[in-house]
Amino acid sequence: MQQYFEVRWHGRGGQGAKTAALLFGEAAMETGKYIQAFPEYGPERTGAPVKAYNRLSDGPIRIHTQVTDPDVVVVLDASLLESINVTEGLKKGGAILVNTQEKAEVIKKKLGVTDAKVAVVDATKIAVEILKRNVPNTVMLGAMVKVTGALEWDSALASIEAKLSEKFRGRKEIIEGNVKAIKKAYDEVEVA
Amino acid sequence: MKTVAKTGNEAMAYAMKQINPDVVAAYPITPATEVVQIFSNYVADGEVDTEFVAVESEHSALSACVGASIAGGRVMTSTSSQGLALMHEILYIAAGNRLPIVIALVNRSLSAPINIHCDHSDTMGSREAGWMHLYCANSQEAYDSLIIALKTAEATAVPAIVSTDAFILSHAMERLEVLEDSDVQNFIGEYRPRFSALDLENPKTYGPLDLQDYFFEHKRAQIDDFSKVLDAYDKAAKDYAELSGRYYPALEEYKTEDADVAIFAAGSTADTAKEVVDDLRDQGRKVGLVRMRMWRPLPVEQIKKALTKFKAVAVMDRSDTMADFGGPVFLETRGMLYDSEEKPLITDYVYGLGGRNIKLTDIARVYDDIEQVAKAGKIEKLITYLGVRGEE
Amino acid sequence: MSMKFDKLMTWKELPAGCLIDEPSTSLRFKTGDWRSMRPVWDSEKCIHCLFCWISCPDSAIKVENEKITGIDYNYCKGCGICASICPPKASAIEMIREEK
Numbered sequence: 001m002q003q004y005f006e007v008r009w010h011g012r013g014g015q016g017a018k019t020a021a022l023l024f025g026e027a028a029m030e031t032g033k034y035i036q037a038f039p040e041y042g043p044e045r046t047g048a049p050v051k052a053y054n055r056l057s058d059g060p061i062r063i064h065t066q067v068t069d070p071d072v073v074v075v076l077d078a079s080l081l082e083s084i085n086v087t088e089g090l091k092k093g094g095a096i097l098v099n100t101q102e103k104a105e106v107i108k109k110k111l112g113v114t115d116a117k118v119a120v121v122d123a124t125k126i127a128v129e130i131l132k133r134n135v136p137n138t139v140m141l142g143a144m145v146k147v148t149g150a151l152e153w154d155s156a157l158a159s160i161e162a163k164l165s166e167k168f169r170g171r172k173e174i175i176e177g178n179v180k181a182i183k184k185a186y187d188e189v190e191v192a
Numbered sequence: 193m194k195t196v197a198k199t200g201n202e203a204m205a206y207a208m209k210q211i212n213p214d215v216v217a218a219y220p221i222t223p224a225t226e227v228v229q230i231f232s233n234y235v236a237d238g239e240v241d242t243e244f245v246a247v248e249s250e251h252s253a254l255s256a257c258v259g260a261s262i263a264g265g266r267v268m269t270s271t272s273s274q275g276l277a278l279m280h281e282i283l284y285i286a287a288g289n290r291l292p293i294v295i296a297l298v299n300r301s302l303s304a305p306i307n308i309h310c311d312h313s314d315t316m317g318s319r320e321a322g323w324m325h326l327y328c329a330n331s332q333e334a335y336d337s338l339i340i341a342l343k344t345a346e347a348t349a350v351p352a353i354v355s356t357d358a359f360i361l362s363h364a365m366e367r368l369e370v371l372e373d374s375d376v377q378n379f380i381g382e383y384r385p386r387f388s389a390l391d392l393e394n395p396k397t398y399g400p401l402d403l404q405d406y407f408f409e410h411k412r413a414q415i416d417d418f419s420k421v422l423d424a425y426d427k428a429a430k431d432y433a434e435l436s437g438r439y440y441p442a443l444e445e446y447k448t449e450d451a452d453v454a455i456f457a458a459g460s461t462a463d464t465a466k467e468v469v470d471d472l473r474d475q476g477r478k479v480g481l482v483r484m485r486m487w488r489p490l491p492v493e494q495i496k497k498a499l500t501k502f503k504a505v506a507v508m509d510r511s512d513t514m515a516d517f518g519g520p521v522f523l524e525t526r527g528m529l530y531d532s533e534e535k536p537l538i539t540d541y542v543y544g545l546g547g548r549n550i551k552l553t554d555i556a557r558v559y560d561d562i563e564q565v566a567k568a569g570k571i572e573k574l575i576t577y578l579g580v581r582g583e584e
Numbered sequence: 585m586s587m588k589f590d591k592l593m594t595w596k597e598l599p600a601g602c603l604i605d606e607p608s609t610s611l612r613f614k615t616g617d618w619r620s621m622r623p624v625w626d627s628e629k630c631i632h633c634l635f636c637w638i639s640c641p642d643s644a645i646k647v648e649n650e651k652i653t654g655i656d657y658n659y660c661k662g663c664g665i666c667a668s669i670c671p672p673k674a675s676a677i678e679m680i681r682e683e684k
Contacts, residue, residue: 038364064460
């Protein structure tokens with residue numbers, strides 16, 4: 001069977017889980033991968049828990065089902081840890097990345113994870129500091145690339161920058177700010 | 193040719209951009225809204241020459257398309273579910289008048305209960321309207337199929353619906369290859385309508401009253417024209433394969449050569465099932481897949497040839513006929529095989545209604561079942577509702 | 585393909601689509617024999633107001649140089665609108681029975 005690298009993103013409506021999945025997917029494609037990036041749609045409401053997914057492979061992807069056993073889980077908002085079982089289906093040897101102020105060890109204990117990597121980064125702090133807004137999604141991409149090692153850092157960063165340039169045409173401070181924040185998250189992520 | 197990342201909706205909108213139709217009249221509906229929203233951006237940015245007509249309902253959308261098509265234009269629109277249902281009466285009018293309009297459609301369940309996710313009840317409910325129907329398995333195919341369908345429609349004067357599965361494909365970003373604009377334009381060529389209301393030198397009467405003395409003859413002629421769609425489609429699909437390297441037969445067979453049993457399915461589920469086939473083949477099991485891509489017109493001979501070589505076949509229906517006799521694909525497939533001397537035992541699995549997730553294990557279970565049917569030489573359970581609570 | 589009116593066509597002879605592919609085919613359908621009452625026009629009484637011409641649903645009032653010249657009995661169905669619209673002071677059109 002073909003090998004897939006699967007990601008599940010947890011966020012709250014408005015935090016950009018879907019955008020993060022799309023950006024991650026496009027960045028992966030730039031490195032030659034076949035990709036899928038898709039949200040799980042329900043009634044969209046700001047603040048409600050939402051999920052988005054990625055599926056990556058070296059060959060064409062034929063599966064069109066929800067991701068049930070992700071290699072990586074990304075949590076954009078630590079408050080979700082109280083209400084959602086974010087580790088559901090997480091593969092042995094996989095990784096979970098959480099946007100939190102806590103230390104990785106604390107989160108690892110809290111989640112009761114024993115057979116997967118737990119990584120943390122305070123993406124909210126980075127976002128508020130650099131982007132002046134609580135938009136942790138793109139910031140988390142930096143940590144994500146580092147923790148998973150699924151993508152080559154330079155080309156992933158270049159692709160994300162290109163996509164952001166497309167999205168925020170001419171708004172240089174936003175594009176540069178995002179790139180700076182992504183790099184900072186890459187540097188600051190802590191693994192347990 | 194270039195590699196891009198696009199959702200099913202983006203892929204269809206991009207194909208529409210490259211087709212550059214004369215008129216697009218549309219009304220938004222989830223999950224197809226993006227198709228026309230993105231397309232209207234192309235219009236606003238001057239990337240197409242299309243006259244975009246914003247209307248107040250899907251009934252008006254297709255009515256405007258009919259008018260534009262009678263005027264001799266190349267015409268497209270997009271809709272889903274309730275929108276297609278509201279277009280229903282105009283579907284027949286477009287087809288009866290031989291107007292090769294193409295709809296980029298997203299398959300979504302029909303209310304009630306209200307839902308925005310995938311099943312095939314919308315297009316299956318319109319399958320007798322005289323439109324060609326193509327069900328796509330991924331974003332690449334959605335892009336390619338719109339172009340092939342437009343060419344086939346205009347060659348036969350039969351309108352076409354190309355559909356993707358709601359959210360599963362419409363909102364899932366995938367990697368695909370797109371052609372250059374000029375390649376698409378060369379492939380579809382200039383549209384030369386059989387008639388045009390703007391042809392003032394040759395005035396005609398369009399849509400006159402047609403009673404007991406002629407209605408039947410007109411319908412018979414329409415049915416005959418419809419029978420030419422398969423050949424025209426195959427030619428267009430082969431020409432497109434030369435251009436793109438991607439060939440889409442009306443009916444696709446996957447690892448069926450030596451298979452004892454097969455699943456007969458459509459849409460994204462059929463793509464997913466290929467993965468299951470590979471997995472089971474690794475275990476030494478002789479399983480295959482037949483993918484129904486075109487369901488109108490029915491590729492009857494191809495279906496007979498494909499299915500009669502198996503001992504057992506499981507049809508997977510993403511809608512029900514409310515006949516207490518399974519789904520439409522099941523019913524029609526059984527009908528097609530009635531006269532065959534050698535025919536498989538056929539069971540039906542109605543699944544995925546309202547977007548219920550279909551897992552690899554669900555599909556593997558269907559293969560388990562039909563291997564059992566083949567082994568026993570008889571059917572224990574004719575119709576199964578797969579993945580619904582309350583059923584075994 | 586041109587339309588035939590002398591006999592019913594088969595489905596193979598019809599032009600594609602439910603259209604009539606030539607104009608003015610109604611000229612070939614003479615509806616004059618649908619009449620049970622016939623309008624008779626009196627040229628002496630007529631004031632050429634053209635009310636009957638504009639009102640006739642079958643364009644059966646014949647006009648030349650803005651003057652009425654008669655009634656086209658090939659198409660007149662005998663509805664009587666012309667007689668009823670004709671100004672009472674003129675009363676130039678009278679309806680009589682077709683029955684001999």
